[in-house]
Amino acid sequence: MLRALALLKDVFGYPAFRGQQAEIIAHVAGGGDCLVLMPTGGGKSLCYQIPALLRDGIAVVVSPLIALMQNQVAALHEAGVRAAFLNSSLSQMETAAVERGMLAGAYDLVYVAPERLLTPRFLDLLASTPLSLFAIDEAHCLSQWGHDFRPEYIQLSILHERFPGVPRLALTATADSVTRREIVERLGLNGARIFISSFDRPNIRYQIVDKVNGKVQLLAFIHAEHDGDAGIVYCLSRKKVEETTVWLVEKGIRALAYHAGMSTEDRSCNQEKFLREEGIVMVATIAFGMGIDKPDVRFVAHLDLPKSVEGYYQETGRAGRDGQAANAWMAYGLGDVVQQRRMIEGSEADAQFKRIASAKLDALLALCEATTCRRVRLLEYFGETTASIACGNCDVCLNPPQVWDGTVAAQKALSCAFRTGQRFGAGHLIDVLRGNDTARVGQWGHDKISTFGIGKELEDKAWRAIFRQLAALGLLTADSEGHGSLRLTAASRAVLNGSQTVSLRLQPERKKNTAKTKAA
Numbered sequence: 001m002l003r004a005l006a007l008l009k010d011v012f013g014y015p016a017f018r019g020q021q022a023e024i025i026a027h028v029a030g031g032g033d034c035l036v037l038m039p040t041g042g043g044k045s046l047c048y049q050i051p052a053l054l055r056d057g058i059a060v061v062v063s064p065l066i067a068l069m070q071n072q073v074a075a076l077h078e079a080g081v082r083a084a085f086l087n088s089s090l091s092q093m094e095t096a097a098v099e100r101g102m103l104a105g106a107y108d109l110v111y112v113a114p115e116r117l118l119t120p121r122f123l124d125l126l127a128s129t130p131l132s133l134f135a136i137d138e139a140h141c142l143s144q145w146g147h148d149f150r151p152e153y154i155q156l157s158i159l160h161e162r163f164p165g166v167p168r169l170a171l172t173a174t175a176d177s178v179t180r181r182e183i184v185e186r187l188g189l190n191g192a193r194i195f196i197s198s199f200d201r202p203n204i205r206y207q208i209v210d211k212v213n214g215k216v217q218l219l220a221f222i223h224a225e226h227d228g229d230a231g232i233v234y235c236l237s238r239k240k241v242e243e244t245t246v247w248l249v250e251k252g253i254r255a256l257a258y259h260a261g262m263s264t265e266d267r268s269c270n271q272e273k274f275l276r277e278e279g280i281v282m283v284a285t286i287a288f289g290m291g292i293d294k295p296d297v298r299f300v301a302h303l304d305l306p307k308s309v310e311g312y313y314q315e316t317g318r319a320g321r322d323g324q325a326a327n328a329w330m331a332y333g334l335g336d337v338v339q340q341r342r343m344i345e346g347s348e349a350d351a352q353f354k355r356i357a358s359a360k361l362d363a364l365l366a367l368c369e370a371t372t373c374r375r376v377r378l379l380e381y382f383g384e385t386t387a388s389i390a391c392g393n394c395d396v397c398l399n400p401p402q403v404w405d406g407t408v409a410a411q412k413a414l415s416c417a418f419r420t421g422q423r424f425g426a427g428h429l430i431d432v433l434r435g436n437d438t439a440r441v442g443q444w445g446h447d448k449i450s451t452f453g454i455g456k457e458l459e460d461k462a463w464r465a466i467f468r469q470l471a472a473l474g475l476l477t478a479d480s481e482g483h484g485s486l487r488l489t490a491a492s493r494a495v496l497n498g499s500q501t502v503s504l505r506l507q508p509e510r511k512k513n514t515a516k517t518k519a520a
Ligand code: ADP
Pocket: 014, 015, 016, 017, 018, 021, 038, 039, 040, 041, 042, 043, 044, 045, 046, 293
């Protein structure tokens, strides 16, 4: 593989391969199929770019995002590689020129959007040119249960049917076993080699805090640890992106917004600024980030809960791609659990989808409520059990929470929800438990019921944490119609009748974060 190494140095300017790159490249260059699971920033692109140069013919790279293609092709041109892309951003004339170039053998790599690839016209074109390989980037997009499903990806199974002799390489940073199996099945990669890199990102410090006032907590976090740093703040809705951006700007943070409801110009303008200028905080929905290669993002903050561990991992993975210390910070509260459960329940999807979506949410909630190392939990989720030593670089390791027997508290909370008719949210239930004489308590006569004032021993904050955990544990559920009203579940009974205990997490008092903490 001396030629591969020479290309790495001469064309891409790097002295050595990283991780499994050399092995993958040798395998593909030799005509083998494979599935590459490598975390974001791991260096997946070279795994097909170098074989594309080693083998005769055109390498066809299927990529879901226009921006990603353009960046990659621009970088390849800079390196002197003959590459082009085909997507909806090109005019008819430009498209025709690329197609002619392909027939004339003018390219080593052509990036193409899946919907374009699948047109009969393009497939015919491919049939009349020599092909070196197919690379299917972001292959998890074909998983229906994934967070990034793209229906066109499913039809990519046509590739091995029509071009059985051309090696195929599927790449993704999402590696849970369900997704992995789906990719192998749909792309006909049975028998292909699977290369799995470690998903550990040791320079990222994971922190998940109890949400009280997300924005205020975020600002305090930025001031304490990231003054002047570039970062990404993820919010669930467009509206919240806008509100948060305005608020941060008012507080003197250089924040910009990004979401799918903005015009293309505004979006790419903000994205450019984020990439080019220093110290910009991008407030965004998950529309932002895929394929963004900015090495010095120092933090990723979540003001809302992602939908799954994969989503969390992928979004937080955009921090610290340069290997320097970075933070993944999330504020999470009862409202998030209620909101996510309601979104799943209220969606149009079928029962199976809902089941999987809620299992995925449960896995994420377990990570949020973890009482042992978050990194170990995260890696276990991706099937890595080797690194089961506490990392020393997550909030749980640095500041271990205590676990207490919350059975009695849980019984009080559950019976309070029951006695008030399962029609109220945590705020009101806490008032009843604490015996607060609010107008609402009076109006409903809740000062006369047996659970009024039975929870005086705990403060509001503690009760909020209890309700959040009960919801996370599936012992309370949000009404899918109502406004955060909490109902009992089938699992609540065992707790109420004393046959099941409930172990809860006691949020430690946060130590003041003084110095900027660097990872080991
Ligand atoms: P991924 O697609 O896995 O997220 P990329 O292929 O975009 O990752 O690579 C991430 C970054 O790492 C890029 O800036 C790339 O140039 C760099 N990189 C990849 N391989 C190497 C290597 N062997 N040596 C140095 N840098 C590399």
